[in-house]
Amino acid sequence: MDLLRRHGDHGHGHEEEEHGHGHGHQSEDSVRQHFLACLYWYVLAMVLIIGSVSRLISIFIAKQRIKRRDAGASSDTSISTVEKLVDAPKALVSRVFQLPVRSATLPIRKTIVVVAYTAFVAGLVTYKSIHHDANFHERIAFRAAWITATQTSLPFLLAVRVNPIGLLLGTSYERLNWFHRWASRVFFASATIHGGFFAWEWLAASFFWTEIKTVKMVLPGIGAWFILAWTVVSTLPFFRRMKYELFVVQHIISVVLLLVFLVLHVPDHHLFSIWCAVGVFAYDVVTRSANPIWRNLRLRVSVNPSLRYAYDASIQAVDAELTTMTIRKVGFKWKPGQHVLLWSPTFRWETPHPFTIVNIPDSEGKSQDVQLTIKTKTGLTRDLNDWARRTGLRGDNGSMRVMLTGPFGAVPNWKQYENVVLIAASTGGSFTTPVLEDLLSAQSPGCVRKINALFIVRRKAHAEPYLQRISRVLSRAKEMGISVNVQVAVTKGGGTVSDAVLRDDDANASRERLIEEPTRGPSVELERFSIDSGASSESGREEQLLKEEMDMDFDGAHASAIERTEGRPEIATFIRTAVGSVPGNVAVAVCGGDAIEKVVKMSVALMKRERARDGGVGDIYLHVERSDI
Known part of the structure; x- marks a missing residue:
């Protein structure tokens, strides 16, 4: 049988790596697959460059507006040539593609981005790979394997809190989370094509169990697919909001297991893509850890040097629905509209929660106070409100120790x-x-x-x-x-x-x-x-x-x-x-x-x-x- 002949050798030797896969398959388009894998990142890099240039132009226009206005120009005359060049194509597009007013409530921009990205990945998977011959299923499976491995780093990059993509585009990590989830779903879809076409071929040839027993990389691949499937399901809003603390813990465990299984599954010639994802994950762990350490540990150098952690905070319950908190002498500045992540050792089992800072930094004072208003729900917000009401009944000022991470968020000028x-x-x-x-x-x-x-x-x-x-x-x-x-x-x-x-x-x-x-x-x-x-x-x-x-x-x-x-x-x-x-x-x-x-x-x-x-x-x-x- 042709299938048995093609799978007669299942090692991971150098000869097989030259063929393009650890299954011993001599890929007819291995050069093309490598080119398409590179093309994936070239296109993403080009999109980021265009986005960065657009952001720089917007910053320049904003500064020019303010400069001309300070010089006394009126609003209807202070329009620069750059603004006219930017506004002209926007006006043309809005006239040509005039959508109903009701469409304003639909996530059209996000839909366009998701559809374009999905179509791009689908094009990479199917480009010159659909030929209905004896190798049809295997050819699609190998192509999907290349493109899937190539995508691995993107969901991790989009999830990073200190986000380089957000820095280039002038946005913050929480505004990229929606695309992180969709990129992960596309990643899962291409992985399903990869495994599904192989499984179809093996089952049709009654070769499935033989493949699992003889090729060591297959079982880790199946394990990685099940973890991916669970991750996609568990990140749906219904499950994510059911118990957010539990979601965070299981999500971290799932990601670590996924990376382990991918390292065991992907052949040596394509492990570079997986190690890049591991590097991004390690970068995220380091930056997420460094920020709270830097923010919350304070060394006092004096006659009696001391090391203090966290901040003093006072909380008051406005009523059962609203709590106010003032965090004293945080020692950092922020921009209006930014938020911090808050965690208290008093409620150690709760995960950090994001809260927008109500006040602006004091331009004259050396030490800054952060003020928060907190809507009472469940978890940490309920605990804080109950604590404030209990201490208020006792006549205390509701003081506690809290830890902060941030500030985060990008807002317009x-x-x-x-x-x-x-x-x-x-x-x-x-x-x-x-x-x-x-x-x-x-x-x-x-x-x-x-x-x-x-x-x-x-x-x-x-x-x-x-x-x-x-x-x-x-x-x-x-x-x-x-x-x-x-x-x-x-x-x-x-x-x-x-x-x-x-x-x-x-x-x-x-x-x-x-x-x-x-x-x-x-x-x-x-x-x-x-x-x-x-x-x-x-x-x-x-x-x-x-x-x-x-x-x-x-x-x-x-x-x-x-x-x-x-x-x-x-x-x-x-x-x-x-x-x-x-x-x-x-x-x-x-x-x-x-x-x-x-x-x-x-x-x-x-x-x-x-x-x-x-x-x-x-x-x-x-x-x-x-x-x-």
Whole structure:
């Protein structure tokens, strides 16, 4: 039999390696397979280069915008040649491929990336390998083996916390996690093709058990496939969120076993790809360990030298749903909107949790304090809330030791936009508050002339940690020439909104989801007060003031106000009012969960289409902040 003749020798000698596989098969396209394996990384490198260049151009454009604005140029004239060259193809594409507004809620960009990557890998596997002859199954199996081994490093690179890909693209590790999971699924699919076509051939020739007994690399390969299958299943959202701590432990064990089995399975001539993956995994372990050690170990050199670990933190329970934490003298700086991973020896069995930092670094103080607002769910967040309430009943200050890792996260340069709109639900205010505070605390506002912020909370007390910080800097708005309006919508109370409006479904307890209900309660204004003493509280005056804020030029009057409402706000109306018809670049940022994201995406897509149709000047940029860990 031809199959028996081809598999007559099962060693791992040099002669077999020259043929392209440890099964002794003399591959007809071994040179082509090597070329395709290299092509895989050449294409990925080219994509990264294009992404990096695009990021550098965006940084350059942002700096030029701010520089021209500081020099006194208006928003509708301060458009550089580089901006025009970049915006022209974008406008052309948007006109040619004009999608329905409802498509804004769909993950179109992610879908395009996943489909393109999957098609690329499928093309590498099938290129000049589909010939229906006696070697058809074996040829596909060998090609899939090459391409699968070549892919091994990519899922590991995408999972690295100190991420070189994120550094090149200007993003952070948690925003690459979705592609890490999809790259792993494509990796599993190509591994299934590799093993499936071999198994089909062996079973058809009644050679399956003979192959397993005589070729040592087969059993480790089968073991690697089962581990891959388990990894793909266990990373589905349902299983990942069932018990996150257990997921993390089993995922690490699975990855280690996978690498061991791959080293035993892959022939010597292709082990380089596997050792690269092992190197990336080792790099991740070292960097993940080095950051918390560097952050949390402090050596005090004095008459009595001492070594301290962790930080002192005080926690207070606002109520059973919200906890605030202040971590003293962390000794590092961060950017507004970044997050840290927190772990406490008091609750040693809990894994580190990500929380967005509410405050901005103190530019004058030598030691920094980190403030967090934590939504109570399960696990660590529930433990912290229970601890804070117990210590509060005893009259203690709720102090404990905590360890931090980070900061992590990449955020835009908000100063390049004339109009900034910030929308947050529940503890999503942890993201928007430092952005607003930083814009009003900076020495120069850059291009920013108008800021509108919306906070949606269940209870009034839940907004206090944010309003306390915002109130400190609102007085600077007028002297900086910025119109600021802050609206707080309290959804619990008045009987118009269900108690279940806000709920956290994310692993990150500092970024919540807003669950929309079919019925919509009225928005009733409770109070509105102006920081400027000349503002009137009469309803007619308020309506006129709101109209003036909508229609005024950015360089006109500057009103800084906080508005409190009861009931669910009309988010689409808020965005439309905040954006208005004034020319200039607009940034809309949202942090609050699926339902509120859909409303914001629909509103922004509709306004972008209207602005393009009417020939408006400036673009509308949408930033969605959420945890994808």
